[in-house]
Amino acid sequence: MAAEDRADPLFVRSVEKAMGILSAFHHAGGPLTLSDLATGAGIDRSAAQRMVHTLRALGYICRDADGHGYLPGLRVLDHTLDYLRLDPLVRQATPVLQELRTAVRERVDLSLFDGPRVVYAVRLQTTRQTLNASLVGHSVPSFCSSGGWAMLSRLPPEQARDIVERSDRRPFTSDTITSVDDVMENIAKTRSDGYALTTNQILSGEIAAAFPIMNAKGEPLAAIHIAGSLADWTPEDYARRVVPPGQAAARTISQY
Amino acid sequence: MAAEDRADPLFVRSVEKAMGILSAFHHAGGPLTLSDLATGAGIDRSAAQRMVHTLRALGYICRDADGHGYLPGLRVLDHTLDYLRLDPLVRQATPVLQELRTAVRERVDLSLFDGPRVVYAVRLQTTRQTLNASLVGHSVPSFCSSGGWAMLSRLPPEQARDIVERSDRRPFTSDTITSVDDVMENIAKTRSDGYALTTNQILSGEIAAAFPIMNAKGEPLAAIHIAGSLADWTPEDYARRVVPPGQAAARTISQY
């Protein structure tokens, strides 16, 4: 055994390989071949064969309809359900967000903080939104999203800056703010306002407000988002409309 | 190596153990201890220690807030996103279901066929529903759900009966039909009508219509559900209202 392998004798490399195979789909646009999966997971083709064979038997991977590649299997959704059912924040947030959506009549979401990204766990829908806007598990970078600014504003500024600096700051629209200094300026404004307001950062024409939710130690855990259209609102009117109920909802959820 | 172990040399037992640990949460009501996870996965406590250690390192399991147990970790949702993004049926169904929801103004879902159960993959929301009604990954038994009757009706009757017979036919409400013969009678009616209509089977007061979606070989893949309240509708009025648009939507999705 190599010295570095003995460093963590409890770590099970086969499990890492299997999860690496499943993670190869993160960057996929469609079904993947065995070789694609091996390459994506950074492992040997033989190891990939064993992992795929095992994951298929367990229901986590399946053949696609014409037998030309592999896709994630239905068993994945069982674990999604466990996550959503068991996460205390998701459980207590959901009814509060439903009331908030009724009050403001715009799209309401809850995202969870994961350093350089925020991950959507609760997506409340309106009558029309993009497919991405309805998908649990969808994530966006913290540096250019309203939720990201909200949660980063609740970290010490050096820690927030570190996260922003090591983000992949590629723009989503022609208006996406990518300069570290400009992002930090907006985070500072969010800190003083108590909420974030973004325009055109992830989608052109979108305005989004976000309200941070902290744990008992004051660390950011999550954020409520309320997204609307710049076709319907000016930023000032939007803030006036959604900030009071958004802040109330965030306080209600943070109280638990 | 035992003879039965040699039967499938490609199968990786450590991966099965790790997924077994994650699956222990399927029956959990809250955080689980290491011993709970070992018992739930049917493995030795030492093996459970290694699997939990590895899954924590990879983000699939985390400690709960007060450090007294373990919960599913956020990485689970990344794979959810992959499933939903990459499943061709989910992709093509989603815009069709959104139009259907606008047309009928009731709760619309897509569930996928998985033998004795149906798994919800697309949940379109109205202004009010239970938490279970919004969760991706939630499943219900085929024998007593509208989607189950819809999909079972598209199998040969012996195959459908086999699935019903080996289901755990416990009632959800005092009106849940659990007799195999009665279930098969309803499946026969669904076969002749072309759609399923259930009342009070999963939730008291709920009426649900379902429309099967088949693959190119005519095998059931999925079903569209439209759920409403018996407080608002008689079964006859409900069928009149939702069957034409529901069947049209199912035809549109099956055409691909």
Next chain:
DNA sequence: GGGCGTGTATTGCATAGCAATATTCTAAAC
């Protein structure tokens, strides 16, 4: 203070998983 159940740590050993390699199959190109 003792017992119990929890999480964590250690270690020698056996076999599970490895990777190199071979084979088969299928689709596409010529």
Next chain:
DNA sequence: GTTTAGAATATTGCTATGCAATACACGCCC
């Protein structure tokens, strides 16, 4: 129709990984 390339599948000897038995530390409860 044949050939080629890339796919999936199968085989096998070897060794390092994962195992399980065991010990230890900690916290809670009686």
